[in-house]
Amino acid sequence: MIKVENVTFRYDHSGEPALNRINMTIDKGEYIGIVGPNGCGKTTLVQHFNALLYPEDGRVSVDGMNTDDESCVEEIRRRVGMVFQNPDNQIVGMTVEEDIAFGPGNLELPSPEIRQRVDESLARVGLKNHAERQPYTLSGGEKRLVSIAGVLAMKPEYIIFDEPTSYLDPSGRDRILSLIEEINKQGIAIIHITHNMDEIVNAGRVVVMDEGRVVLTGSPKEVFGKVEQMKALKLDIPVVTDLAWRLKQRGEDIRTDILTIDEACLEILDRLKSPHAS
Amino acid sequence: MYNWGQYVPGNSIIHRLDPRIKILSVIVLSVFILKVGVNAGLLLSVFMMAVIFMSRLTFQRVITSLRPFIIFFILLFLLHVLFTAGTPIVRFSFCGLSITHEGLYRGLYITWQFMFLVTGASILTMTTVPSDLISGIEGILKPLRPLGVPTHDIAIMLSLALRFVPTFLGEIDRIKKAQMARGANFKKGKMIKKIKNITSLALPIVLSSFRRAEETATAMEGRGYKRGPRTCLRNLRMSSADYIALVLMVAMMTGIQLMAL
Ligand SMILES: Nc1ncnc2c1ncn2[C@@H]1O[C@H](COP(=O)(O)OP(=O)(O)O)[C@@H](O)[C@H]1O
Ligand SMILES: [Mg+2]
Numbered sequence: 123m124i125k126v127e128n129v130t131f132r133y134d135h136s137g138e139p140a141l142n143r144i145n146m147t148i149d150k151g152e153y154i155g156i157v158g159p160n161g162c163g164k165t166t167l168v169q170h171f172n173a174l175l176y177p178e179d180g181r182v183s184v185d186g187m188n189t190d191d192e193s194c195v196e197e198i199r200r201r202v203g204m205v206f207q208n209p210d211n212q213i214v215g216m217t218v219e220e221d222i223a224f225g226p227g228n229l230e231l232p233s234p235e236i237r238q239r240v241d242e243s244l245a246r247v248g249l250k251n252h253a254e255r256q257p258y259t260l261s262g263g264e265k266r267l268v269s270i271a272g273v274l275a276m277k278p279e280y281i282i283f284d285e286p287t288s289y290l291d292p293s294g295r296d297r298i299l300s301l302i303e304e305i306n307k308q309g310i311a312i313i314h315i316t317h318n319m320d321e322i323v324n325a326g327r328v329v330v331m332d333e334g335r336v337v338l339t340g341s342p343k344e345v346f347g348k349v350e351q352m353k354a355l356k357l358d359i360p361v362v363t364d365l366a367w368r369l370k371q372r373g374e375d376i377r378t379d380i381l382t383i384d385e386a387c388l389e390i391l392d393r394l395k396s397p398h399a400s
Numbered sequence: 401m402y403n404w405g406q407y408v409p410g411n412s413i414i415h416r417l418d419p420r421i422k423i424l425s426v427i428v429l430s431v432f433i434l435k436v437g438v439n440a441g442l443l444l445s446v447f448m449m450a451v452i453f454m455s456r457l458t459f460q461r462v463i464t465s466l467r468p469f470i471i472f473f474i475l476l477f478l479l480h481v482l483f484t485a486g487t488p489i490v491r492f493s494f495c496g497l498s499i500t501h502e503g504l505y506r507g508l509y510i511t512w513q514f515m516f517l518v519t520g521a522s523i524l525t526m527t528t529v530p531s532d533l534i535s536g537i538e539g540i541l542k543p544l545r546p547l548g549v550p551t552h553d554i555a556i557m558l559s560l561a562l563r564f565v566p567t568f569l570g571e572i573d574r575i576k577k578a579q580m581a582r583g584a585n586f587k588k589g590k591m592i593k594k595i596k597n598i599t600s601l602a603l604p605i606v607l608s609s610f611r612r613a614e615e616t617a618t619a620m621e622g623r624g625y626k627r628g629p630r631t632c633l634r635n636l637r638m639s640s641a642d643y644i645a646l647v648l649m650v651a652m653m654t655g656i657q658l659m660a661l
């Protein structure tokens with residue numbers, strides 16, 4: 123469990139806090155979405171989870187280990203992997219396989235074990251045939267997959283994805299999203315930051331941030347159902363939810379906690395079959 | 401761009417030699433070619449030819465790798481030809497310079513030596529994967545570890561540098577195009593204007609590489625990097641071919657030394 127207790131953080135000591143008294147917990151195996159306007163502190167928050175930043179006030183612990191505790195940092199960073207927003211700057215190896223070997227090498231694992239983890243991770247993200255390629259010859263989507271493989275090779279318990287679909291075309295996006303879901307099914311907790319609400323309609327929980335605070339939290343249905351509040355924060359909501367909401371604005375008596383096209387289909391069919399439903 | 405001595409995939413005996421042996425051999429050969437006389441120089445050149453042959457690199461490829469240095473070779477040659485005292489062959493009365501026997505001989509010989517150095521280095525890089533090259537350097541420095549030389553960190557630094565060269569070149573290209581789209585011209589125009597344009601290129605590049613470096617450093621930390629010992633995907637292992645190559649090199653160098661060729 124990642125436990126964030128009353129955390130406040132400032133980048134410069136006189137200025138506005140980037141995080142303001144944040145409280146939250148993330149359980150093993152959970153899938154949690156974090157949304158919020160640009161600059162609201164999402165990246166800052168998740169960098170506290172693997173001891174890249176330390177709270178100015180309050181505390182963060184991972185499976186009972188405090189991130190302030192120097193002797194735990196190595197293990198915390200193994201357990202909590204992070205896929206950064208720009209994969210180009212995360213890849214440090216001269217070839218794909220060497221990059222994936224970077225993390226396990228830092229754990230000082232013996233070479234045969236590193237080899238095994240590299241091969242496993244490459245297979246998991248579907249890049250088996252690209253082991254020897256040089257990073258600059260890869261497409262944006264492939265770079266992202268390499269950085270995910272690099273994290274998987276650490277055998278983490280939690281993986282943070284910081285806007286993992288930015289700069290990707292739709293097919294690259296779908297590939298990453300289904301990979302994230304697959305990873306979650308294998309029991310690894312996912313912390314998924316995004317601007318695209320459609321990506322997290324299947325998350326277990328959604329956290330909405332604004333100006334360094336958590337302003338809303340709950341299941342996707344609960345959160346996206348609060349359309350007015352989301353709109354006030356200038357946040358998008360899933361397209362289907364928006365449609366339902368607009369219909370309701372025009373006097374149609376319709377549920378507004380519809381998140382996916384499938385649900386919308388069912389609702390519409392329902393109404394077509396029984397026009398007197400409302 | 402980025403072509404001199406670039407790795408040429410292959411599976412020749414030279415490709416498969418331990419990078420430590422290759423690097424040490426190039427260093428030893430370079431030292432020898434600079435200090436020995438003509439006879440030994442010829443012998444070493446024949447040896448180099450044999451290595452090129454064994455590496456299955458085409459001669460054309462090796463010659464191409466010398467191309468960026470041609471101006472340097474020509475200057476080196478002319479300098480010695482024109483400024484060595486001795487028996488003149490041709491005299492240019494207008495400037496008092498003359499081509500001498502000795503100059504011609506020295507010019508040819510020294511240019512030959514430098515071509516040998518460059519060839520040796522480019523055969524090394526053409527037959528060795530860059531990462532092996534770095535493990536090789538790390539391996540050679542390993543005995544210095546007890547003296548406090550941070551060999552692991554040096555290796556990481558070198559590999560990061562190589563990793564980011566293409567990224568950096570791509571960045572320059574991108575910013576250049578962005579500036580051209582806004583009307584900058586890097587080819588034509590007055591000197592002052594051109595210099596101004598190039599300066600305007602330098603600032604965004606420096607800024608963006610600082611940002612990139614910071615992000616990369618954070619990412620490395622997040623992936624568990626700390627200074628000091630770490631392990632690698634591949635460990636260098638000497639095979640029998642490596643020992644044979646080592647013995648061969650030692651024998652040849654001792655021979656040259658003893659016979660004072
Ligand atoms: N390295 C930094 N130095 C100073 N201020 C920063 C730094 N990184 C982020 N900030 C500031 O902290 C706030 C939160 O940023 P960030 O966590 O990156 O937001 P988000 O990821 O939600 O877009 C912003 O106001 C941003 O300008
Ligand atoms: Mg961010």
